[in-house]
Amino acid sequence: MSVEEMRWDLSQLVESTDPASVRQMLESMVAEAEKIREKYYGKIGGLGAEGLLGLLELNDSMTLKYGGVTLYCRLLYSANALDDTAKQLNDASRTSVMKMGQTLAFVEIEMGKLLASDPSIVEDSVLAEYKHSLERILRNVPHMLSDKEEQLILAKDKNGVYAWQQLQNDWLSTRTYEIEVEGEKKTMPYGEIIGLYQNPDRDLRMRANQIVYEELGRDEIIWASAVRSVCADHLQICGIRDYPTPMTQSFIANDVDQETIDSLMSTIVKSTGLYQRYLRMKAGLMGLEKLANYDIVAPLPNAPEMVYTWEESRDEVVSAYSDFDQQLGGWADEMFERNHIDGEVRKGKRSGAFCSTWLGGKSAYILQSFNGTVGNVRTQAHEMGHAIHAYLGSRAQKPSNYKIGSCIAECGSNFGELLLIERLLSKAATKKEKQAVLATLLDSFGMTCFQVSARVFFEQSMYDTIEEGGFLDGETVAGLWTAARDKIYGDAIDWLEVMKWEWTMKVHYYMPNRRFYNYPYVFAKLFVFALYRLYKEQGEAFVPKLRSLLAAGSSKSPWELGKELGFDIRTEEFWEKGMMQAEEFIDMLEETL
Numbered sequence: 201m202s203v204e205e206m207r208w209d210l211s212q213l214v215e216s217t218d219p220a221s222v223r224q225m226l227e228s229m230v231a232e233a234e235k236i237r238e239k240y241y242g243k244i245g246g247l248g249a250e251g252l253l254g255l256l257e258l259n260d261s262m263t264l265k266y267g268g269v270t271l272y273c274r275l276l277y278s279a280n281a282l283d284d285t286a287k288q289l290n291d292a293s294r295t296s297v298m299k300m301g302q303t304l305a306f307v308e309i310e311m312g313k314l315l316a317s318d319p320s321i322v323e324d325s326v327l328a329e330y331k332h333s334l335e336r337i338l339r340n341v342p343h344m345l346s347d348k349e350e351q352l353i354l355a356k357d358k359n360g361v362y363a364w365q366q367l368q369n370d371w372l373s374t375r376t377y378e379i380e381v382e383g384e385k386k387t388m389p390y391g392e393i394i395g396l397y398q399n400p401d402r403d404l405r406m407r408a409n410q411i412v413y414e415e416l417g418r419d420e421i422i423w424a425s426a427v428r429s430v431c432a433d434h435l436q437i438c439g440i441r442d443y444p445t446p447m448t449q450s451f452i453a454n455d456v457d458q459e460t461i462d463s464l465m466s467t468i469v470k471s472t473g474l475y476q477r478y479l480r481m482k483a484g485l486m487g488l489e490k491l492a493n494y495d496i497v498a499p500l501p502n503a504p505e506m507v508y509t510w511e512e513s514r515d516e517v518v519s520a521y522s523d524f525d526q527q528l529g530g531w532a533d534e535m536f537e538r539n540h541i542d543g544e545v546r547k548g549k550r551s552g553a554f555c556s557t558w559l560g561g562k563s564a565y566i567l568q569s570f571n572g573t574v575g576n577v578r579t580q581a582h583e584m585g586h587a588i589h590a591y592l593g594s595r596a597q598k599p600s601n602y603k604i605g606s607c608i609a610e611c612g613s614n615f616g617e618l619l620l621i622e623r624l625l626s627k628a629a630t631k632k633e634k635q636a637v638l639a640t641l642l643d644s645f646g647m648t649c650f651q652v653s654a655r656v657f658f659e660q661s662m663y664d665t666i667e668e669g670g671f672l673d674g675e676t677v678a679g680l681w682t683a684a685r686d687k688i689y690g691d692a693i694d695w696l697e698v699m700k701w702e703w704t705m706k707v708h709y710y711m712p713n714r715r716f717y718n719y720p721y722v723f724a725k726l727f728v729f730a731l732y733r734l735y736k737e738q739g740e741a742f743v744p745k746l747r748s749l750l751a752a753g754s755s756k757s758p759w760e761l762g763k764e765l766g767f768d769i770r771t772e773e774f775w776e777k778g779m780m781q782a783e784e785f786i787d788m789l790e791e792t793l
């Protein structure tokens with residue numbers, strides 16, 4: 201296997217990769233935005249349904265035309281933060297996107313005013329395709345500020361919160377760590393050393409955690425300063441925008457409501473016993489009295505060796521989707537064929553994994569650091585689900601209807617993970633193999649539903665502390681982190697002291713407009729477990745239902761999408777269904793004991 205196969209080809213996103221030509225494209229984007237402003241500024245209030253349709257279609261054509269070039273700059277930088285051209289183009293692109301945002305900020309404001317003064321326009325049949333996207337704008341109207349103020353907020357974020365994010369990203373991706381592996385001293389970038397968290401060698405896992413978090417804790421002053429500013433900034437903006445709670449902005453962005461999320465989080469709190477039951481079972485399987493934090497997602501000891509080459513991973517992931525639906529499998533294969541996936545591990549590359557939609561190309565790009573573990577294969581299946589979502593959504597919807605809130609955005613990805621697990625379970629020849637696969641599944645379920653919920657409680661506790669007049673220094677933040685963590689884990693885990701610094705590396709705490717970034721992951725995981733139960737009940741009849749759910753993009757709310765499947769997501773009863781599916785998997789594991 202050549203390393204080229206593991207590198208993505210970003211040249212498809214632009215007409216020419218010559219930096220001068222990329223810059224020119226960015227300039228045309230801003231110039232076109234200015235033309236839209238000249239034509240529409242101050243006039244949107246007077247538009248009828250037909251006129252509004254013209255504007256919306258113009259906006260969508262901008263996204264299709266220029267989405268590729270801005271994505272190119274962003275991905276180039278994600279792939280190598282140390283490259284000067286990448287750095288400069290990313291900066292140029294961000295500046296252009298910001299300029300465009302400022303130039304067009306009036307559109308949503310004037311459109312909001314138009315909709316507020318005449319809500320019936322939302323129902324006009326001419327605008328049928330844009331109906332839900334207009335409803336979402338209407339919901340945001342009470343929190344919108346003037347054109348000038350909105351521009352100020354964009355400018356403030358670029359040199360404020362975004363600068364914290366950039367610092368955190370640059371810092372993390374350029375760190376190296378010294379660790380002894382099999383008697384050999386090694387120096388590893390962050391993206392590589394975190395691969396050791398799932399190493400079969402318990403002592404190595406422990407040392408990797410100790411080394412990374414000790415180092416992160418050493419710079420607590422930076423991280424505390426950052427989260428303190430980001431949280432205080434958010435509370436201030438909540439006041440200015442008249443959001444009743446720090447979560448409200450996320451409800452609007454995710455197209456959900458308080459009732460739904462309250463039911464979800466309350467189900468989680470009630471089900472911590474179920475999770476702890478699994479953790480104790482896993483301790484038994486590992487021959488331990490109790491799990492330590494570096495065992496939570498570790499593979500079972502004596503688990504059959506599962507190391508995958510890039511080709512093998514491709515085969516597993518593509519087949520998992522093909523077994524569900526031929527066309528979906530074909531698209532997954534196309535992602536490899538066209539080199540839309542970057543799997544190589546290298547210094548300067550962004551850590552973690554993500555998938556970016558390319559609407560203009562009706563496709564997507566995936567970044568991950570592939571070390572050949574089964575976890576990497578699962579991540580690939582996960583990100584591939586996002587890509588499949590993009591393939592379906594970009595074919596069925598206009599760009600305005602592909603602004604998917606994170607709750608639904610994580611559906612294709614989580615469902616894809618389950619398809620892969622199902623495939624691995626069916627191939628498992630021995631009890632040990634079956635246990636290893638189920639543990640992988642339940643580890644991921646536990647992390648996404650429960651560990652992530654701890655992060656929701658943690659974030660809320662930071663706002664509470666500020667509002668009560670407290671000061672978020674490093675130790676205080678660490679205390680809030682461990683309190684939220686213990687609410688989920690109880691006494692089921694022994695923690696390394698340095699794990700109190702775990703919050704420092706979570707990138708979303710530093711990102712602008714990503715407050716309460718976490719609960720949609722919990723939502724999606726449980727939602728998909730419930731969907732999976734339906735799939736098992738209905739078999740092939742379920743396939744078109746999942747396809748239409750993903751193809752709907754953001755044209756319907758999560759509540760509507762649930763309703764079409766016969767669910768009411770505002771009730772705890774619904775969420776308990778997802779939990780019952782989890783219990784079934786835990787029972788399956790118990791049966792192997």
Ligand SMILES: [Zn+2]
Nearest residue numbers: 582586610613
């Ligand atoms: Zn995802």
